Amino acid sequence: MKVGFKHILENQFEVFTLRICRYRYLVIIGVLIVAAFAASGLRNITVDTSNESFLFPDDPVLIRYEEFREQFGRDDVIIIAVKGDDVFTFEFLNRLQNFHQKIADEVPFVASITSLINIRETRGEGDRLIVDDLLTTLPTNQNELENLRRRVLANPLYQNRLISADGEFTSIIVELSRFSGEGGLAVDDALSFFDETDVPTAYNEKLTEEEIHQLVMQMDEMTRQYSIQGFEVIMAGTPAVTDTLKLTLQEDVRKFIILVVAVIMVLLLIAFRVIGAVVLPLGVVLLALVSTIGLMGHLGISAKLPTVILPSFLLAVGVGAAIHLLEIWKQKRASGEQDHQAIASAVRHAGLPILLTSLTTAVGLGSFSLAEVAPIAELGLFSAIGIIIALIYTLLLLPAGLAILPAGKVKQNQPENEDEHDIINKVLVNIASWSVRKAKPICVLSALLLAGSLLVAAQLRFSHDVLSWLPEEWPIRQATEMVDKNMGGSVSLEVIIDTGVENGLHDRDTLIKIDQLSQEIEDDPIGALSVGSTLSIAALLKEIHQALNGNNPEYYRIPENERLIPQEFLLFENSGSDDVEDLVDSRFQIGRLSLRVPWRDTLEYSPFIDIVNDKFKDAFGNSATYEITGMMSLLSRTLEAAIFTTAKSYAIAFGAITIMMILLIGRISSGLISMIPNLAPIAITLAIMQITGIPLNLFTMLVASIAIGLA
16 A cells, blocks of 8 residues: 555544544434444344255255245154153053143144154055054053054054164154144144145244244153153254254353453453443444344344354454554553544554454455355355444544543553563564564475465365254253164155156056165165165055055055056045145145155265265156255255355455455565465464364354454
8 A cells, every 4th residue: 555545544534533522422422323223123133043044045955945845844853752661561652642642732833743642554454444543542451562563563664763673762753833823733734724825824924933942842841741761751853953052052142242241341451451441442342243233133134053153253353443442542642642632643543454454354254245055144244244333333432432531531651551562562573573584494384384284274074063063961962863873863855756747656667666766775875874764655555555455564565557556545545544645746746755864964965865866867767857855955055055155255255355455565466475474374273173173164164264354
């Protein structure tokens, strides 16, 4: 930056500050009015930790997932696992029935509940097809118990869904309602009488985070109430995990804000030893914080997982500019300048560095505003906005506040402080002199360290595993891991098959392909993942066909005579069961294949999805179209977007700040060289992360852009 232009800017800072001091009361009132309006949006702030919140509404993967939900309902279920010495005892089954009924009676926003009490059992009696609940009445003697055990363990549709392979675990699957409203099950039941296009507007709102929290809290209370020796109850599933994470993050935000404010207060007291010098900068950054968060509320932006770092970040970064300005002001006062002139001189001296630091930090974080991961983009945008707000408040409120502060409250010419500054200055000068004398070896060693760090950092892996963010000893994490181990999984992948024609799912070849793919995927582990269970219209047809052939297990297959297929489906629907609706659309054109897998790092899901995709491509070719969706697909897309976002945002931040440095210094070579000490700490930090096993996730990926901006 040329000296003349710099001098002009500094003069303008001084003139501007003198005017602020002159009209200090108007400035303070004006800023407070603006801040109050912005802060009024705080009442609109909500917290959204759902997996859907990671993607923008127009993301094709999210659109496909919402379309799936509209057709088939939610796939993110709550799984209540119950462990007993023996599931098939009178006491256990009686308690299970009571537990099931209590959930149905008291828990709101529930679309359906499935357990051994009401799971469908399809059987043949003579020439009749009977479709009924498994336990319309509980067993009354030992023979009935043993008969029940045999039927349950022999039914492949129950395995790893409602009963573990060893028979020690059973589960209650709670599907959440799609819509908000009072009345829980009654809401969805009422809506089932309407065509989807005729659903009343009052009920056409998605279930809110608060309603999900209410449901999870009641379920958690019930699991504690019913859990006893021999009937040990645990709760798992995506809604329970995300709700726990939400509560944890809210509590962490409160703790971190209190901690950051306390640390800032202590450091300001140590540095300035004046109450006014503590209150003013702290007030400035707190106003900037509430203004930024309030602005999010006005714009309808929810607080999401990565955005929870925003308060602590703004407090820590925003106070730096205030401290810089206060320190220069203190020096000006100590040198003899009085009142308004000391304030104006301080802003003249510190204004440009504060401006440039704020701009580079805003650019560094603003680079994430183009991210494909919604909360990262929002964090980048509002971090940049918050930094600019903090800059404006610092240049307006701090001078106005200092102008009001009584002169007698500030001690001048403190020898001990001068001694402290002399010591610090001597240390810094000695370090600089030594680095100049040892320039060549320092440059060589730095280059080697940078090169080595880059090589190590290049091996850094990405990760997105929300469950691993929770401590190992927490009940929800232990419950999820236990369900994954004993019941085959708690995360779903959905494959939607569209035959393109009405009654296309009456075609025998299509059903055989679906059945063969289901068995192949379930029997053979794919990479590090094993599928716990599958469910499709083909499995339902095999169940019907077996029942219509004397319940003979040899007939658990797709009928050889294709003309029997629509007839068997019709018999099933006439039995009064509506389970077909969970698997196909009303035209029998579109069907779903549901896979249940364990909760893993999303990094393991992407290759799994690719292999499943290839299997369906090989099997169906052009005979049908298919789409992969479900919770696993959302998680995989989030990781993919995060990887792309990281590379793009780092490049944008580096490029933009490099240009700013070149313009500031006035020479291309010097501007480029100035970026080396900015990049070296980032490379070293990333290398340390790799060495210590810390992956790049939705939080740690922000390190580089923040560091580039600050440096």
